[in-house]
């Protein structure tokens with residue numbers, strides 16, 4: 220396990236291009252493998268999670284070649300995955316574990332087992348097993364709800380499915396399965412979540428119909444994705460943005476980051492707290508599903524913050540950035556409250572517990588609730604030691620906390636950052652000059 224030290228910083232300056240989007244890269248790998256013609260993906264994310272996706276596609280029979288700036292995927296076609304040679308290893312990637320079964324469920328007469336690391340083995344799959352069973356697939360999971368689990372493919376039936384939790388992963392799983400079902404499959408979202416799957420399917424020749432909270436796809440013969448360009452990851456950029464807002468004297472430019480409205484909830488929360496972030500962000504979507512992803516540059520500067528309340532409807536739009544909202548809350552005036560975020564307990568770590576305990580150990584005043592946390596701003600953090608618990612977002616949270624703290628922070632388990640942001644420490648060092 221690697222230890223890293225992040226001392227109180229003087230200021231951040233310059234520009235940073237965040238790593239490529241993890242969510243979009245996973246989807247590019249899967250859709251590329253589902254296609255019958257080769258798909259070129261520019262700016263694919265080469266991080267641990269998304270390498271797992273490419274390996275999984277290879278295990279299913281896709282040919283994947285990796286050049287300096289391009290991944291080329293020669294897929295198997297929608298209904299013709301190969302026999303896998305043993306369990307498919309999803310590593311630490313919950314997104315891969317929850318999306319891929321949507322495709323596998325439609326492979327008539329073939330079965331696939333998915334497994335991953337210790338963290339993945341604690342993350343439930345019943346949320347995808349339930350709709351896939353309704354579509355006709357058989358899913359055998361450990362203790363009824365955990366990996367390793369086996370998906371037995373079949374001829375799928377279309378369903379109308381109301382998501383019990385707002386989850387882009389579950390939504391995407393059902394939509395992918397819907398491509399192989401006869402008839403129209405509809406997913407109803409309680410509140411909006413990231414829409415990358417819908418956009419990428421629309422760009423691949425699928426008719427994706429959105430009517431408010433209802434998203435419908437119909438069975439197709441094949442996918443014809445265009446060549447893809449992956450934008451920068453707003454969730455990774457959020458760590459640099461938070462650092463620049465928190466450290467006095469900072470002023471940075473974040474280049475070529477995704478500005479999809481379903482991913483910029485954190486920026487809206489930050490702006491509400493008084494944070495200075497200027498850029499051309501996408502507006503809330505209407506019913507038309509665009510076949511592309513928007514990207515742009517952001518200017519960020521240090522400034523004082525005030526507390527805010529994040530309600531359930533905002534949670535999926537900022538889910539992976541909520542640890543940073545807790546950190547910002549420590550520096551803000553007044554109270555910062557996050558509600559309706561019980562999903563955080565099911566991530567790479569129980570992020571309600573690990574964030575609250577971790578920031579408390581650095582001098583923060585936070586209370587965990589069942590579905591979020593309450594932070595009392597004290598104007599700063601002392602510093603100390605924080606463990607990543609093998610969770611990439613926790614490792615990067617500790618680093619940013621260190622720069623903004625008075626005494627600095629030691630992060631135990633910094634290597635976890637490589638799951639989504641392998642160049643995190645180097646990029647940060649450059650901004651610190």
Ligand SMILES: O=C(O)C1=C[C@@H](OP(=O)(O)O)[C@@H](O)[C@H](O)C1
Pocket residue numbers: 241242243314385386387388389391412413538539562
């Ligand atoms: O669809 C995706 O790519 C993701 C969706 C979110 O999970 P849920 O949709 O399960 O909340 C998010 O936490 C994860 O990092 C990536």
Ligand SMILES: C=C(OP(=O)(O)O)C(=O)O
Pocket residue numbers: 311312313314315539566567612639
């Ligand atoms: C929760 C995350 O990812 P996943 O669910 O894919 O492991 C994340 O990246 O913060």
